[in-house]
């Protein structure tokens with residue numbers, strides 16, 4: 001069995017230090033070690049995006065990152081994006097526009113979408129469809145996901161303008 | 165409460181009942197990552213199971229050596245067929261009357277078959293140990309083609325007695341499973357032999373897979389102290405799993421609790437019973453610890469629940485004017501290594517005999533031969549009632565081929581053959597009684613919406629331009645008019661392992677006027693907690709927001725047959741409405757007592773009972789609920805509860821008209837959906853928002869199936885499509901935009917007139933996409949080309965037609 005290494009992560013604002021085999025996949029670190037079960041596993045091969053989390057400001061697929069590679073980084077999962085008393089605009093918007101059905105892809109979708117809207121605050125439908133292509137959904141046919149993201153973008157921009 | 169300030173409309177809209185686009189109550193937890201799926205479940209001391217699987221499609225298992233695996237730190241057990249045999253669990257019965265190996269018993273019959281089950285401390289150790297199990301195989305000849313299998317001397321199922329009948333009658337050959345026939349063969353052949361026009365075609369509906377985003381899995385926990393087995397799992401039919409688990413294990417049914425938590429999509433994949441479930445249960449019994457088994461994506465695609473794989477040879481006849489006179493169909497059905505079809509009907513080809521579609525066809529015959537091959541077992545209804553999507557694809561292709569034969573417009577050919585409104589209830593030549601329909605109206609609305617005549621004109625111009633060399637793009641107009649058959653089903657047609665396909669609902673009204681309803685079904689994303697509360701809100705006059713809907717725990721929910729085949733609304737939805745009506749009947753007695761009038765002198769109005777002719781005198785349902793618990797009413801038991809078990813008198817028959825407009829690049833074979841119009845008629849509409857979502861999702865699965873998704877094997881039986889790299893799942897980028905529309909023709913026999921919708925878009929969508937490809941090439945002589953229409957195959961059509969010179 002490979003030697004364990006010392007790992008430090010900041011997950012949703014909390015410091016976490018532990019010993020782990022370097023081959024441990026980040027998604028398992030989160031789900032099994034920390035009971036952060038919002039990010040899901042749909043393929044373990046980087047195709048589906050159900051495992052998407054934010055690592056050092058980038059949306060990444062946690063099923064294809066070793067915990068050793070993540071050592072020292074700052075990680076945000078769906079659980080860290082909002083809370084029941086103050087939801088993220090995207091969390092509201094997905095509900096409002098029926099952007100989910102079984103909900104299995106949803107944490108990954110919303111997590112990826114937060115980054116997309118940071119990168120492209122005012123996206124066209126094409127840009128949303130292209131920017132979300134790394135996240136698969138088997139239930140919704142994407143139409144309402146795209147709608148949810150566009151609506152969230154509009155809302156965030158309006159709030160931004162109002163603040164300025 | 166006499167201060168009635170609200171208008172009647174306000175009171176109706178407060179309920180958020182039938183017809184309201186109520187937002188989903190499930191979404192709060194899903195959007196915050198607080199869903200509870202099987203793989204999220206953790207129990208103290210839980211172990212992890214993982215399979216050693218066969219690399220060969222057909223081989224004898226000479227030996228299995230588990231020594232090295234057992235020596236690995238953290239490995240608790242390695243189970244093989246030898247360990248299961250004393251428990252009589254090395255084989256298990258399938259839902260189709262056959263049996264299936266749980267772990268390889270002497271041989272393997274498909275690539276990916278379960279050979280041994282490793283149980284270890286965590287999933288990494290389990291995976292390491294799988295590599296350490298040594299299995300010696302002797303390869304045997306592989307049969308992947310069902311036609312070849314029926315000719316071959318190679319015996320796949322050596323466990324079956326030669327010459328003995330199968331579950332569905334005589335077997336013609338050692339690799340043959342059944343022949344099933346329906347309709348009048350002699351009369352049909354006579355009509356076809358003497359017809360003015362006959363069109364013939366063999367239509368292959370390729371093998372594919374439901375591939376929900378969450379794979380299958382379970383956590384089994386045998387508590388040896390109190391003798392109870394708890395089974396969490398991705399089960400579309402938890403009650404059936406309990407019964408099957410009890411029969412297999414000998415544990416009494418009251419000592420088994422099956423729980424389906426949140427399910428990450430099902431689409432038929434999660435109806436069947438898989439070896440992983442059995443092994444996890446046995447492993448928990450053996451080790452005394454909870455055991456989790458969750459398959460990975462590759463295992464999911466290779467070993468559980470394929471769909472389709474139907475070779476349909478059809479002949480359809482008509483008069484020269486286009487009136488269809490007869491339909492003949494013979495199917496060669498590839499069932500893989502075991503006949504493990506998750507078939508809820510009494511017929512081995514499910515509802516395939518709905519293949520006369522939406523047309524008034526006087527005489528018809530179908531015959532289906534089931535065949536064993538060295539492919540994965542399963543055979544599930546991937547987002548359809550079992551074998552309906554095959555039937556719909558078959559007839560909608562045959563109509564197009566007949567239109568070519570008649571040199572007729574395919575929209576017109578459909579119109580002149582539709583079952584007419586006044587013919588309902590309509591008795592089909594193959595034995596079904598269609599409940600209601602208004603096909604002509606729906607068709608006209610659809611053609612009008614897409615401006616069909618303009619499209620045809622544009623297409624003709626495009627063909628001209630193409631011939632002149634002005635463009636390399638063709639335009640296809642894909643038409644489909646489908647009739648679904650859902651809501652399994654009347655106990656007379658449908659059962660699973662002998663259990664009739666009723667469903668159930670139990671309601672308890674709480675004293676303060678809120679309620680809980682429990683159903684025998686289980687949502688996999690359809691939003692039952694939202695929509696069933698709406699049915700109930702309208703029936704009992706309490707707001708949907710005050711009604712909790714619970715499903716999936718066999719200890720608390722009434723027995724039901726689960727969710728698939730669009731059966732939840734037609735069956736459990738009906739049970740819900742009827743249970744609600746029982747509540748209302750009792751509430752009426754209570755109201756009459758409180759208002760000091762005779763029972764017959766009060767009537768229900770939205771959320772209350774009012775005294776007839778004196779609407780200012782009323783009792784709200786909330787008041788009645790309270791009274792039910794705190795007043796002694798002579799002759800009336802305290803409390804307000806009801807339960808209803810519903811055996812539907814008939815299936816329901818949703819229908820729809822889909823039109824797909826497709827641009828095809830002749831030189832690259834790439835396709836682009838320019839427009840997709842979907843009109844659905846699912847009877848009474850419970851929640852339009854949810855219906856639209858179901859249609860989007862079903863159409864996208866149809867798009868995938870028609871345009872690229874398949875489970876493919878090479879001649880050695882290697883599955884070539886075991887990852888999402890090779891198995892096509894469309895992303896947001898390729899997926900088309902859809903326009904939805906509807907007509908509303910209620911089912912006359914359903915308590916609220918609803919028919920079910922989840923599967924219609926898959927049933928109707930596949931032929932719409934496929935017909936668009938065919939239609940584009942029709943002017944150049946294409947009759948039929950098999951799906952999936954990926955870019956290479958479309959390019960190949962163009963090439964074969966000589967369009968590349």
Ligand code: FES
Pocket residue numbers: 040041042043044045046047048049050051052061062063064
């Ligand atoms: S589980 Fe990570 S991309 Fe699918």
Ligand code: FES
Pocket residue numbers: 099100101102103104105106136137138139140377428429689
């Ligand atoms: S909502 Fe089910 S996979 Fe997206």
